[in-house]
Amino acid sequence: MTTIAPKMPKSWRTETKPHKFCPGCGHGLVLKALGEAIDELGIQDRVVFGCDIGCSLLSWDFFNVDSVQTHHGRTTPVVTGVKRARPDRICIAYMGDGGGYAIGAQHLVNAASRNEKITAILVNNCNYGMTGGQMAPTTLPQMKTETTPYGRDPEETGYPTQGPEMVAAITRENAYVARGTIANVRQLKGYLKKALQNQIDGNGFSFVEALSSCPTNWSMNAKETWAFVEKTMPEYFKIGELKAPAKKEEKIDV
Amino acid sequence: MTEKPINGEKRVFMTGNEVVAWAALAAEADIMYGYPITPQNEIMHYWTRLAPKYGRKFLQTEDEISAGFTTCGGVLSGKRAFTATSGPGNILMQESMTMAEMMRIPTVLVVQQRGGPSTATVIYSQQEVTMTCYGGNGEGLRIVYSTGSHQELFDYTIKAFNIAWKYRFPTFVLGDGYQAKMRESLYIYDPAEKGISMLKTVPFVGLEGMPGVDRDPSHLRNTYNTEEELYDVVTNLVAEYEKIAPEVIEYQTFDADDAEILIIAHGIVTRAAQAAVKALRSQGIKAGHFRPITIRPFPAGEARAVAAKAKKLLVVESAQGQFQRLVKDALYGLTVPMEGYFKPGQGITSEEIVEEVKKGL
Incomplete structure (x- = not known):
């Protein structure tokens, strides 16, 4: 039997494929879109890729680019440190919803506030995957997880974090902020390209949230998983660009 | 209820x-x-x-x-x-x-x-x-x-x-x-x-009554203004800690009284150490084991008493000598030779300990 290797982005490291994510996980699609964006922009030799704890850490050897793995959403300050020291590099911070919106939320907020010229990519799959499926800041109301076994009650635990909306609210017009989904990889790639281009242009902070799947912890089959990503998640997490880059800093009236 | x-x-x-x-x-x-x-x-x-x-x-x-x-x-x-x-x-x-x-x-x-x-x-x-x-x-x-x-x-x-x-x-x-x-x-x-009754808990803030009228308000702080003030606070804390330490410390010994080789271990490694002592004793080797249950405060006097009688000490732990530092601190001044068997982040079996002890005989 002959097997045909699927077409992979040039910037992927083939020696580490097949990758280590669970079957049906959306990380592979986000990283494919990112790989293609890196290829099309021709920046593979300039990228420094940072990933975090949780499932995102499985991407530590994913690309043929220099990479560093850390934890607790600290990928944002690690990559910020690289960018401040080497402004010619294209710095990417890749993390999950727990890293970005809970344990490392202060880093996301402050990197955005300081308008760090990095690209942060956050994968939203509504739970903590690697640790076994606990409630995340993005867990939808009534959703059952290991720490909300009777369903998430917003009266007790609040409503899901609207990350891009928050980042858009605290950044100026030269930031790029969008929410894409693995249900529309072409669109997601377009967002990621613009987010990288915004950094290349030296405009400001760039942030893309990607809606993604976690059939392992959602305990869903393929059909249910896809329906959840395609229909249920966007009802709460709206897809689209929240902030498109302006070439120059807008004059702000005082 | x-x-x-x-x-x-x-x-x-x-x-x-x-x-x-x-x-x-x-x-x-x-x-x-x-x-x-x-x-x-x-x-x-x-x-x-x-x-x-x-x-x-x-x-x-x-x-x-x-x-x-x-x-x-x-x-x-x-x-x-x-x-x-x-x-x-x-x-x-x-x-x-x-x-x-x-x-x-x-x-x-x-x-x-x-x-x-x-x-x-x-x-x-x-x-x-x-x-x-x-x-x-x-x-x-x-x-x-x-x-x-x-x-x-x-x-x-x-x-x-x-x-x-x-x-x-x-x-x-x-x-x-x-x-x-x-x-x-x-x-x-x-x-x-x-026969264990759970101690009654008491609040430190959110007390009943009008503060300043019915009672003094709780003013709890971590901050101090002068070196002397802090020195007094910390000295008192340390004194209280040292006073209660003898009531708190817990430890176990296994065949330690006549042990020539004393294995010192804590946590789950104590089980490998206990099994190793049994195996070594069955082979005629006078091994014993000291195990602190409280590693802070450390049962220093108790460890010292058994260690002083041994000819050799072997500290075994799944870290690179973190526990050994506590042991050394407790045994400072003793001249009994001490060795360490360290496996940071890895489990330790009784067979390994037996082998390590026999290697050093």
């Missing part, structure tokens, strides 16, 4: 994390604050399933910094509050636990050690010894129980609440990923069955 979680005594076969959740329920813990990290997660999983049935509460915080400080808040409110963590989470809890040391807040923290440094492994280690005993910018004014079995996880989790509230020092149950994730037989029980 809802019914008791455990009536009488029951034989069970559970993972260590499940054991901790049951122990906290049995110990009348009111609330758990926590954040996901492996290998501690299932303490939360069992707690979130069981707690509502017995009127207990849970809050998942945004990180371990918050989990530690919310635990301080819960305790300050007079609730039997606890949290649990591991590795990088234990690092983040050090900030709140130093506040607990300074303000004598009786927090209870269960640590299931994972590999380090940094993210490392989610499996097992004994590499959180230094941090759990001495983490933070202070003097390590804590009580740390290093457990070696599921039964001890149950017993000492219950005990930790009473010890914390009796002496008002932050109290830690130091387990590990093996104890957290493996299943083992043990007895779980209603503490009252064993």
Whole structure:
């Protein structure tokens, strides 16, 4: 039997494929879109890729680019440190919803506030995957997880974090902020390209949230998983660009 | 009052994390604050399933910094509050636990050690010894129980609440990923069955009455203005800690009295050490074992008494000498030769210890 290797982005490291994510996980699609964006922009030799704890850490050897793995959403300050020291590099911070919106939320907020010229990519799959499926800041109301076994009650635990909306609210017009989904990889790639281009242009902070799947912890089959990503998640997490880059800093009236 | 979680005594076969959740329920813990990290997660999983049935509460915080400080808040409110963590989470809890040391807040923290440094492994280690005993910018004014079995996880989790509230020092149950994730037989029980009554908790803030009229307000602080002022505060804290230490220390010895080679180990490694002593004795080698259960405060005098009689000491641990530093500190001045068998982040079998002892004969 002959097997045909699927077409992979040039910037992927083939020696580490097949990758280590669970079957049906959306990380592979986000990283494919990112790989293609890196290829099309021709920046593979300039990228420094940072990933975090949780499932995102499985991407530590994913690309043929220099990479560093850390934890607790600290990928944002690690990559910020690289960018401040080497402004010619294209710095990417890749993390999950727990890293970005809970344990490392202060880093996301402050990197955005300081308008760090990095690209942060956050994968939203509504739970903590690697640790076994606990409630995340993005867990939808009534959703059952290991720490909300009777369903998430917003009266007790609040409503899901609207990350891009928050980042858009605290950044100026030269930031790029969008929410894409693995249900529309072409669109997601377009967002990621613009987010990288915004950094290349030296405009400001760039942030893309990607809606993604976690059939392992959602305990869903393929059909249910896809329906959840395609229909249920966007009802709460709206897809689209929240902030498109302006070439120059807008004059702000005082 | 809802019914008791455990009536009488029951034989069970559970993972260590499940054991901790049951122990906290049995110990009348009111609330758990926590954040996901492996290998501690299932303490939360069992707690979130069981707690509502017995009127207990849970809050998942945004990180371990918050989990530690919310635990301080819960305790300050007079609730039997606890949290649990591991590795990088234990690092983040050090900030709140130093506040607990300074303000004598009786927090209870269960640590299931994972590999380090940094993210490392989610499996097992004994590499959180230094941090759990001495983490933070202070003097390590804590009580740390290093457990070696599921039964001890149950017993000492219950005990930790009473010890914390009796002496008002932050109290830690130091387990590990093996104890957290493996299943083992043990007895779980209603503490009252064993004659253990849970100490009454008292609030430090949120007291009844009009402050300034009916009572003085609680003005709790961590901050001091002068060197002399702080010196007095810390000196008093240390003096109180040293005063209670003899009441708190716990240890075990195995064939230690006539031992020529004394194996010193703690936590789950004590089981390999105990088995090694049996094997060595059956081969005519006079081996013994000293095991501190409290590694902070350390049973220094007791360790010294048995170590002084031995011809050789072997410290065995799943870390690169963190525990050995505590032992050396306790045995300072003794001239008995000491060696270390260190496997950071890896388990240790009795066969390895036997081999190591025989190699050195």
